[in-house]
Amino acid sequence: MLFNSLEFLMFLPLVFLIYWFIVNKSLKLQNIFIVVVSYLFYGWWDWRFLLLIAFTSFCSYYSGVLMCDRDGAAKRTLRFKKIITGSNIVLNLLILGVFKYFNFFTDSLETMLSSLDISLGWVTIDILLPMGISFYTFQAISYTIDIYQKKLQPTHDVVAFFAFVSFFPQLVAGPIERATNLLPQFERTRHFDYGQAVDGCRQILWGFFKKVVIADTCAATVNPIFDDWANMPGSTLWIGAFLFTIQIYCDFSGYSDIAIGTSRLFGISLHQNFNFPYFSRDIAEFWRRWHISLSTWFRDYVYIPLGGSRGTKMLILRNTFVIFALSGLWHGANWTFVVWGLYHAVLFIPLMLLNKNRRNTNTAAAGRMLPSFKELGQISLTFVLVMIGWVIFRAENITEAWGYIGGMFSTSVFTMPTDVFSLKSATALICAFTLFITEWLQRNQKHGLSLEYPSCIALVNKSKSVRYTIYISLLLIITVYMYGGTSQFIYFQF
Amino acid sequence: MKQFAKTLTLFMLIFAFIYAGVVGIFNLSISSEITRATTLKKESPILLIGDSHIECSVNDLPYEQLENRATSGEFYYFTYHRIKNLVTQANAENKKIRAIGVTFHVNSMHPEKDIFLLNDNIKSHYITTYTPIFRKRECHPHLYNIPITDSSLSLLLMSYLPQFYDIKGLLTVRKFRNMENYSGGFRSTRVKPFTYNEAKLKRMMTQLYAEPSIKSDSDSKFSTLQVNHLELIAQLAKNHHIPLVLINTPLHKDYNSHIPEKHKRQLLELADSLQRKFGAIYLDYHDMSLPDSHFRDYNHLNPTGAAVFTPILLKDLKKHGLIE
Numbered sequence: 026m027l028f029n030s031l032e033f034l035m036f037l038p039l040v041f042l043i044y045w046f047i048v049n050k051s052l053k054l055q056n057i058f059i060v061v062v063s064y065l066f067y068g069w070w071d072w073r074f075l076l077l078i079a080f081t082s083f084c085s086y087y088s089g090v091l092m093c094d095r096d097g098a099a100k101r102t103l104r105f106k107k108i109i110t111g112s113n114i115v116l117n118l119l120i121l122g123v124f125k126y127f128n129f130f131t132d133s134l135e136t137m138l139s140s141l142d143i144s145l146g147w148v149t150i151d152i153l154l155p156m157g158i159s160f161y162t163f164q165a166i167s168y169t170i171d172i173y174q175k176k177l178q179p180t181h182d183v184v185a186f187f188a189f190v191s192f193f194p195q196l197v198a199g200p201i202e203r204a205t206n207l208l209p210q211f212e213r214t215r216h217f218d219y220g221q222a223v224d225g226c227r228q229i230l231w232g233f234f235k236k237v238v239i240a241d242t243c244a245a246t247v248n249p250i251f252d253d254w255a256n257m258p259g260s261t262l263w264i265g266a267f268l269f270t271i272q273i274y275c276d277f278s279g280y281s282d283i284a285i286g287t288s289r290l291f292g293i294s295l296h297q298n299f300n301f302p303y304f305s306r307d308i309a310e311f312w313r314r315w316h317i318s319l320s321t322w323f324r325d326y327v328y329i330p331l332g333g334s335r336g337t338k339m340l341i342l343r344n345t346f347v348i349f350a351l352s353g354l355w356h357g358a359n360w361t362f363v364v365w366g367l368y369h370a371v372l373f374i375p376l377m378l379l380n381k382n383r384r385n386t387n388t389a390a391a392g393r394m395l396p397s398f399k400e401l402g403q404i405s406l407t408f409v410l411v412m413i414g415w416v417i418f419r420a421e422n423i424t425e426a427w428g429y430i431g432g433m434f435s436t437s438v439f440t441m442p443t444d445v446f447s448l449k450s451a452t453a454l455i456c457a458f459t460l461f462i463t464e465w466l467q468r469n470q471k472h473g474l475s476l477e478y479p480s481c482i483a484l485v486n487k488s489k490s491v492r493y494t495i496y497i498s499l500l501l502i503i504t505v506y507m508y509g510g511t512s513q514f515i516y517f518q519f
Numbered sequence: 520m521k522q523f524a525k526t527l528t529l530f531m532l533i534f535a536f537i538y539a540g541v542v543g544i545f546n547l548s549i550s551s552e553i554t555r556a557t558t559l560k561k562e563s564p565i566l567l568i569g570d571s572h573i574e575c576s577v578n579d580l581p582y583e584q585l586e587n588r589a590t591s592g593e594f595y596y597f598t599y600h601r602i603k604n605l606v607t608q609a610n611a612e613n614k615k616i617r618a619i620g621v622t623f624h625v626n627s628m629h630p631e632k633d634i635f636l637l638n639d640n641i642k643s644h645y646i647t648t649y650t651p652i653f654r655k656r657e658c659h660p661h662l663y664n665i666p667i668t669d670s671s672l673s674l675l676l677m678s679y680l681p682q683f684y685d686i687k688g689l690l691t692v693r694k695f696r697n698m699e700n701y702s703g704g705f706r707s708t709r710v711k712p713f714t715y716n717e718a719k720l721k722r723m724m725t726q727l728y729a730e731p732s733i734k735s736d737s738d739s740k741f742s743t744l745q746v747n748h749l750e751l752i753a754q755l756a757k758n759h760h761i762p763l764v765l766i767n768t769p770l771h772k773d774y775n776s777h778i779p780e781k782h783k784r785q786l787l788e789l790a791d792s793l794q795r796k797f798g799a800i801y802l803d804y805h806d807m808s809l810p811d812s813h814f815r816d817y818n819h820l821n822p823t824g825a826a827v828f829t830p831i832l833l834k835d836l837k838k839h840g841l842i843e
Contacts, residue, residue, distance in 0.1 A: 219523050223526070497533060497534050500534055501534075501537065501541065504538065
C-alpha cells in the first residue's frame with residue numbers, strides 16, 4: 026500500500042480509531058493489532074513476501090532467545106553467541122543477496138569473463154525484488170548485533186518483536202530503526218499524547234506536500250530530460266540535475282516525514298531521518314543530515330568494527346571507502362550506485378584527512394536569518410557537488426552518467442535551456458523555490474511545519490488562523506495534485 | 520484524545536467546506552469546456568478527428584469547410600465516443616457533418632497500443648480526460664474491468680465522481696488542449712524547429728519495432744482495440760450516412776523508409792477492407808515528399824507543413840465530391 030494512495034487514506038484513520046478505542050485495553054492486543062495491520066499493509070502489495078518478512082523476523086527473534094536466558098543472563102559461551110550472531114547476519118544477507126543482488130553479481134561476472142572469452146552460460150533468474158527488503162533486513166541484523174554487543178537484552182515477547190520488524194509506517198522505506206529505540210516502545214504501555222499527535226499530523230502534511238506536490242512535479246520535468254539527455258543542451262541538463270536533486274530529497278524525506286508522523290499518532294517515536302541536508306556546508310555535514318538512519322547504521326555496524334578512524338591513514342582510507350561503497354551498493358544492484366558511493370568517499374576523504382570533517386556540527390546561520398557570504402558559498406558548493414553525485418545515481422549506467430555530466434560542462438551550457446518556460450518546468454522551479462524558503466526558515470525545527478521551537482515567522486506561532494490557513498492551503502494543493510495518478514516512492518526499490 | 524478528535528474534526532470540516540467551494544467554482548468553469556467538446560464550431564464542416572497526426576497536419580482556421588478536432592495521443596476508442604457525441608449534438612442543433620476524416624496511420628495501429636490502453640496509469644489518465652464527454656455505461660468493458668490493484672479504488676472513484684476527484688487531471692486536459700500540442704494551426708508559436716538526427720531516428724525506430732513479433736514478416740498484427748474501434752467509427756458514420764475518410768498524413772522520408780513493409784502492406788489491406796465494408800475513402804499522403812522544414816518531427820507536420828498540406832487535402836476532398 027502506498028502512502029499516497031486512497032487505500033492508505035482510508036486505512037490510517039480506521040487503524041488509528043481501532044488502536045486507541047478498541048484494542049487499547051491491553052498492550053498485547055495492541056501489538057497483535059500492529060502486526061496484523063502491518064502485514065495487511067505490506068501484503069497489499071504482494072502477499073507472498075509476507076512469508077519472507079515473517080521468516081526474517083522469526084530467525085532474528087530466535088537467535089536472540091538462543092543467546093540469553095529469560096532473565097537476561099548469558100546462556101552460552103562467547104563462541105556460541107558469535108556463531109548465532111554470525112549465522113543470523115549471514116542468513117539475512119543471503120536473503121538480501123538472493124533477492125536483490127543475485128542477477129547483478131552473475132551479470133557482472135559473466136561480463137567480466139566474457140571479455141576473457143569464457144562463457145559460463147548462466148541463466149539469469151527473474152527475481153521480483155521484495156519492497157523494502159533492505160530496510161527490514163538491516164533492522165533485523167542490528168537487533169542481533171546489539172544483543173551480541175550487550176547493548177540490548179533480547180526480548181522474549183515474540184509479538185513485540187514482530188511488531189518491531191514490521192511496524193507499517195517505516196516498514197518499506199525506513200527510517201531504519203534500532204531495536205534499542207523501537208523495541209522497548211512495543212514492550213511498554215503507550216499513552217496518547219496530544220502534542221505528539223498534532224505535530225505528527227503536521228509532519229504527515231508536510232511529507233505529503235513534499236512527495237505529492239514537489240517531488241512528483243519535479244519528476245515530470247526530470248524524466249524527459251534524463252530520457253533524452255544526449256539531445257539536450259548543457260543548460261537543460263543542469264536544470265534536470267537540479268530538479269532531480271530536489272525530487273529525490275522530497276520523495277525520500279517526504280516518505281520519512283509521513284512515516285515518523287504516522288508513528289507519532291500511535292504513540293511511537295522514530296528517529297529523525299533527514300535534517301535539512303541541502304543546507305550543509307561540507308560533504309561530511311551532508312552525510313550527518315542525509316538518510317541519518319542508514320549513515321549511522323553503517324557507522325556503528327561496519328565502520329567502527331573495521332577500526333573506524335583509529336589506526337593508520339591507510340586504514341582510515343580503506344574504512345571510508347568500504348562504507349561509502351557499501352552504502353552505494355545498498356541502494357541497488359547497479360554499478361552507478363557503487364560509483365555514487367565512491368564519488369562521495371572521494372569528496373569526504375580530504376575532510377577526514379585534514380581533520381575537518383566535524384567542523385560544521387551546528388545549523389547554518391545559527392541565530393541569524395541569512396547566511397554569511399562564506400556560508401552561502403560553502404552551502405552552494407556542497408549542493409553542486411551533491412547534485413553531480415545525483416546524476417550518477419539517477420543514470421541508467423556509467424556511460425550515461427559520464428555523458429550527462431560531460432554535457433553539463435560542455436559549451437552548450439550557455440545556450441537557452443529547452444522547454445524551461447513551459448508550465449511544467451516553471452511549476453517545478455516554483456516548487457523548488459517554495460521548498461528552499463520553507464526549509465530555510467524552519468531549519469532549526471524537526472520538520473518543515475514543526476512548531477517545537479519558536480518559528481522564525483512570529484505570526485505563525487501567535488495566530489491559530491494563520492496556521493489553519495497554511496494547513497488548509499497545503500491540503501487543498503495536495504488534494505488537487507494527488508489524484509492525477511499515484512506514483513511510487515523512489516526508495517521503495519531499495 | 521477527545522481534544523485531538525475535536526480539533527481534527529473541526530479542521531476537516533473547514534477543509535471540506537472550502538474544498539466543496541473550490542469544486543463548485545471549478546465545475547462551473549469545466550462545464551463550458553464540456554459544452555465546447557461536444558459542440559461543432561462551424562455550420563456544416565468536414566470533421567477531422569483522431570490523434571496528433573491529423574491534429575498537426577491540418578490548419579482549419581482559414582477554411583470554413585474544415586473543423587480540426589483531433590487531439591494528440593487519442594485512441595480510436597475515445598475518438599469513437601467523441602464522434603458519437605458530436606454527431607448527436609449536431610443532429611440536435613440541425614447542423615450537418617459533411618464527412619468525417621480520421622487519422623489512418625501506421626503508428627496508430629501499433630500493437631503496443633493495446634497494452635498501452637489497458638495500462639492502469641493510462642486508464643486513469645484517459646478516464647479522467649474523457650469522463651466529462653461520455654458516461655461510464657458507454658465505456659468499453661476492457662477499461663472498466665479494473666483489477667484489484669493499488670489504484671483500483673482511485674480509478675473507480677475517478678470514473679464515478681471525476682469532478683470531485685481529479686481536478687488536476689481535468690485542468691491538465693484543458694491546458695493540454697489549449698496550449699501545448701496543437702501545432703497545425705495558430706497556436707504554434709512555441710514549437711521547436713525540427714532537425715534531422717539519424718542516430719535519434721534509428722533509436723526511436725528500433726524502440727518502436729524492436730519486438731520480434733512486430734519485426735518479423737509473418738504474423739503481423741495490428742492493435743485489436745484500435746482496429747475494432749475504427750470499424751465502430753466506420754459503422755457509426757455509415758449509420759448516419761456520413762462519408763468516412765481515412766487520412767494517412769505525410770511522413771518524413773527517412774522515417775518512412777524505416778517502417779517495416781509488412782506494416783505498410785497491412786495498413787493498405789485494412790483500408791481496402793474498410794472501403795469494401797463501409798464505403799470509406801482512403802487518402803494516402805504518407806510518401807508525399809516534403810522538405811525537413813515542413814516537419815515538427817519525423818511523423819508530424821509543423822505549421823509550415825500544415826499550411827502546405829491543408830489545401831492539398833481540400834483539393835482531394837473536393838475531388839471526391841465532399842465539398843462543393
